[in-house]
Amino acid sequence: MAKTKVTLGIDIGGTNTVFGLVDENGNIKTKESIPTHSMNPAEDLFQRLFEVFSPVYNEHAEKYQIMGIGVGAPNANYYSGSVENPPNLNWGTVNLISLIQKYYDLPVAVTNDANAAALGELKFGAARGMKNFVQITLGTGLGSGIVVNGDLLYGHSGFAGEMGHTTIIAEGRKCGCGKRGCLETYVSAPGIKRTVFELMAETTEASTLRDINYNDLTSKKIYDAAKIGDRIANNAFKFTGKILGQAMADAVAYLSPEAFVLFGGLALSGDLILEPTKKHLENNLLNIFKGKVKILLSGLPEGDAAILGASALIWHELKNK
Amino acid sequence: MAKTKVTLGIDIGGTNTVFGLVDENGNIKTKESIPTHSMNPAEDLFQRLFEVFSPVYNEHAEKYQIMGIGVGAPNANYYSGSVENPPNLNWGTVNLISLIQKYYDLPVAVTNDANAAALGELKFGAARGMKNFVQITLGTGLGSGIVVNGDLLYGHSGFAGEMGHTTIIAEGRKCGCGKRGCLETYVSAPGIKRTVFELMAETTEASTLRDINYNDLTSKKIYDAAKIGDRIANNAFKFTGKILGQAMADAVAYLSPEAFVLFGGLALSGDLILEPTKKHLENNLLNIFKGKVKILLSGLPEGDAAILGASALIWHELKNK
Numbered sequence: 001m002a003k004t005k006v007t008l009g010i011d012i013g014g015t016n017t018v019f020g021l022v023d024e025n026g027n028i029k030t031k032e033s034i035p036t037h038s039m040n041p042a043e044d045l046f047q048r049l050f051e052v053f054s055p056v057y058n059e060h061a062e063k064y065q066i067m068g069i070g071v072g073a074p075n076a077n078y079y080s081g082s083v084e085n086p087p088n089l090n091w092g093t094v095n096l097i098s099l100i101q102k103y104y105d106l107p108v109a110v111t112n113d114a115n116a117a118a119l120g121e122l123k124f125g126a127a128r129g130m131k132n133f134v135q136i137t138l139g140t141g142l143g144s145g146i147v148v149n150g151d152l153l154y155g156h157s158g159f160a161g162e163m164g165h166t167t168i169i170a171e172g173r174k175c176g177c178g179k180r181g182c183l184e185t186y187v188s189a190p191g192i193k194r195t196v197f198e199l200m201a202e203t204t205e206a207s208t209l210r211d212i213n214y215n216d217l218t219s220k221k222i223y224d225a226a227k228i229g230d231r232i233a234n235n236a237f238k239f240t241g242k243i244l245g246q247a248m249a250d251a252v253a254y255l256s257p258e259a260f261v262l263f264g265g266l267a268l269s270g271d272l273i274l275e276p277t278k279k280h281l282e283n284n285l286l287n288i289f290k291g292k293v294k295i296l297l298s299g300l301p302e303g304d305a306a307i308l309g310a311s312a313l314i315w316h317e318l319k320n321k
Numbered sequence: 322m323a324k325t326k327v328t329l330g331i332d333i334g335g336t337n338t339v340f341g342l343v344d345e346n347g348n349i350k351t352k353e354s355i356p357t358h359s360m361n362p363a364e365d366l367f368q369r370l371f372e373v374f375s376p377v378y379n380e381h382a383e384k385y386q387i388m389g390i391g392v393g394a395p396n397a398n399y400y401s402g403s404v405e406n407p408p409n410l411n412w413g414t415v416n417l418i419s420l421i422q423k424y425y426d427l428p429v430a431v432t433n434d435a436n437a438a439a440l441g442e443l444k445f446g447a448a449r450g451m452k453n454f455v456q457i458t459l460g461t462g463l464g465s466g467i468v469v470n471g472d473l474l475y476g477h478s479g480f481a482g483e484m485g486h487t488t489i490i491a492e493g494r495k496c497g498c499g500k501r502g503c504l505e506t507y508v509s510a511p512g513i514k515r516t517v518f519e520l521m522a523e524t525t526e527a528s529t530l531r532d533i534n535y536n537d538l539t540s541k542k543i544y545d546a547a548k549i550g551d552r553i554a555n556n557a558f559k560f561t562g563k564i565l566g567q568a569m570a571d572a573v574a575y576l577s578p579e580a581f582v583l584f585g586g587l588a589l590s591g592d593l594i595l596e597p598t599k600k601h602l603e604n605n606l607l608n609i610f611k612g613k614v615k616i617l618l619s620g621l622p623e624g625d626a627a628i629l630g631a632s633a634l635i636w637h638e639l640k641n642k
Binding site: 084130131132133146148149151153154155156157158159160161162163165166167169170177178179246249250251253254255256257258284286287288289292 | 405451452453454467469470472474475476477478479480481482483484486487488490491498499500567570571572574575576577578579605607608609610613
């Protein structure tokens with residue numbers, strides 16, 4: 001019987017690293033998770049990873065043929081195959097391709113998690129068949145992966161697609177990157193929290209959120225308050241959607257995507273975030289683009305998206321070979 | 322003797338249409354100009370154009386072989402081959418490819434003038450050998466053509482690359498497009514004029530520009546005043562460069578270009594515009610991009626750039642066939 005062709009997708013996070021075999025239709029055949037141990041060198045992670053993976057794979061070796069390995073990792077550079085001084089890993093700069101090929105002599109590709117997520121949507125999710133779209137992950141930051149002409153936009157450096165660090169309000173909120181007014185300081189889980197605190201300071205509106213301290217407040221709690229009519233929570237969503245819609249209109253002027261695909265906790269807030277986003281996107285579009293740009297929700301299950309994205313990266317490479 | 326391969330480049334402006342034969346090294350072999358007569362239909366323009374061109378070409382037909390025809394025109398859509406309701410031509414929507422192929426059965430490609438200019442820089446000018454750059458034309462507006470992975474970024478609609486209509490100051494200056502705060506309301510020949518008038522209103526600084534009325538003021542007069550130390554003129558250049566540098570930093574976050582290539586009158590103002598642009602670009606870049614993005618001046622002679630761009634468009638097509 002012919003073996004099923006699969007790829008190994010690896011998603012490296014600051015806390016956990018998940019990996020698994022995925023077939024060309026996005027079926028996850030195996031899935032494992034190990035702690036990343038971010039203070040240790042990269043070699044340590046991959047040694048432990050393949051200690052877990054090898055017996056799993058050997059068990060299935062008669063069924064599956066691994067075609068390649070895709071890796072999503074912070075600060076990963078597609079061109080060089082290296083991870084370059086990731087903020088949350090004590091790795092310095094390390095070439096993941098050569099490191100991984102010590103274990104398996106297979107094609108390997110690496111990119112950052114936002115780019116991998118975009119390829120996941122392209123191959124398995126909401127962007128199937130699209131040539132031009134922007135994937136946006138709303139989490140602790142705002143990650144973006146841009147697809148142009150059916151390929152990821154890496155740019156000259158390999159680090160293109162940093163929509164979260166475009167300036168949306170000059171001299172605005174301080175960002176972790178060192179700049180001010182970056183989109184992700186407004187549109188992300190911490191961003192909407194900062195907006196709630198701004199609104200609590202600026203208005204005298206009653207709100208249950210006034211009983212929650214900054215460190216305890218989550219976007220889930222803001223969502224729950226908004227659902228039961230809390231004005232400050234609702235206004236925080238409106239403001240977040242307004243800023244996101246404005247930023248999307250600029251992205252359209254640059255890129256003219258067919259759609260934006262939204263992923264991550266805030267994206268699950270439904271019309272609370274989508275309605276103001278759509279309105280302010282349309283209001284800020286050039287006439288030639290009005291009514292022509294879709295906003296879609298991710299087509300991938302939240303828990304599997306990272307592995308699917310990493311797997312899609314190497315499927316995409318193999319297709320283009 | 323083998324014929325020299327050439328393409329016909331046609332640049333359609335609101336007032337004049339220029340066209341000529343260009344070889345693969347950017348040598349202009351013939352060059353003609355006719356009035357566009359913008360109130361007449363497109364058919365009229367092309368009938369007159371080929372009445373002028375045909376005898377010119379027949380004269381040289383033993384020397385030159387035409388490989389294709391490239392057209393730069395306002396609101397031209399590369400995908401459809403049509404010009405769609407150009408603001409300054411009374412054409413409605415008209416397919417230029419089929420119109421032109423009635424005269425010559427050759428490959429034809431059309432795009433807007435800003436995109437053609439980018440391909441001109443790629444094939445013949447300052448961006449030779451680059452895979453990722455942004456061409457910016459500073460004229461009556463701010464036109465931009467974006468090259469990604471060695472190809473023009475057209476996006477889903479064919480109209481990508483409208484950097485001039487990204488919002489740089491929320492609720493800012495009214496733009497001809499109907500929006501507010503668009504980059505080109507600050508960074509263009511009319512943009513710097515508006516800045517001079519704003520500075521004359523806001524400050525009490527003496528300036529020779531206070532003797533010139535709005536309709537008579539040109540960016541050339543602002544340049545001349547700046548060169549002899551006029552403070553308002555100098556500050557207008559500083560402000561223009563600041564806004565351009567900030568906008569470029571956002572473009573880098575999206576696109577990670579190797580360089581920006583500047584073309585048009587304002588770009589010829591040298592360090593008056595370049596020095597503040599470079600400073601504010603660097604100040605607003607993410608750390609990973611700092612010191613790595615070039616700002617270059619166009620490598621094309623101003624009077625020939627339009628024909629060279631239109632010619633480069635079809636050379637680029639023929640190469641990719």
